[in-house]
Amino acid sequence: MANKKNKIPNIERPTKIKISALDFNIEYVPLNEELFGDFSYLNCRIRIEKNLSGPSLVDTILHEMNHAVWKVWQLKDRREDEERVVAVMASAWTQIFRDNPEFSKWMQKELEQ
Numbered sequence: 001m002a003n004k005k006n007k008i009p010n011i012e013r014p015t016k017i018k019i020s021a022l023d024f025n026i027e028y029v030p031l032n033e034e035l036f037g038d039f040s041y042l043n044c045r046i047r048i049e050k051n052l053s054g055p056s057l058v059d060t061i062l063h064e065m066n067h068a069v070w071k072v073w074q075l076k077d078r079r080e081d082e083e084r085v086v087a088v089m090a091s092a093w094t095q096i097f098r099d100n101p102e103f104s105k106w107m108q109k110e111l112e113q
Contacts, residue, residue, distance in 0.1 A: 011102065011105050011106040011109050012106070013026070013028060013057075013106065014026050014061070014100070014102065014103050014106055015027075017046070017065065017096065017100055017103060018095075018096070018099040018100055019065065019068045019069060019072055019092070019095075019096055020072045020073065020092070020095065021072075022044055022068075022072060023044065024044045024045060024046055024065075024068055025044060025045050025046070026045075026046045026047075026048060026061065027045060027046070027047045027048070028047075028048050028049075028050040029047050029048070029049075029050055030049070030050055030051075031047065031048075031049045031050075035049070036048070036049045036052060036056070036060040036063075037049060037060045037061070037063065037064045038064065039064045039067040039068055039071075041068070041071045041072075046061070046064040046065065046068065047064075048060055048061060048064070053110065053113060054110055054111070054113035055110070055111055055113070057110055058107050058110050058111055065096065066089070069088070069089060069092040069093075069096075072092075073088045073092060075088060
């Protein structure tokens with residue numbers, strides 16, 4: 001029986017992700033030991049600790065992408081009710097996965113580590 005990991009091609013870490021009308025660069029850099037990632041709306045940038053891998057890496061990238069969704073869809077600085085936030089997040093993630101098909105493939109590969 002073939003190893004499940006062998007079925008997924010080698011997919012490089014994402015370096016760009018489309019969120020709404022914006023393209024965000026994803027940079028893998030050394031960050032301090034207490035910070036796994038950060039997000040800058042002004043610079044259209046997500047920075048990720050370069051030594052992360054597997055589920056921790058996926059979790060951190062998704063966390064920073066949620067900050068981007070929050071800002072791009074202008075949820076920040078407003079008191080939002082739960083249903084609006086959940087509805088916006090669902091639409092945002094639908095768009096992100098549709099416009100970034102390689103990201104889904106890469107995420108699946110990383111989660112199998």
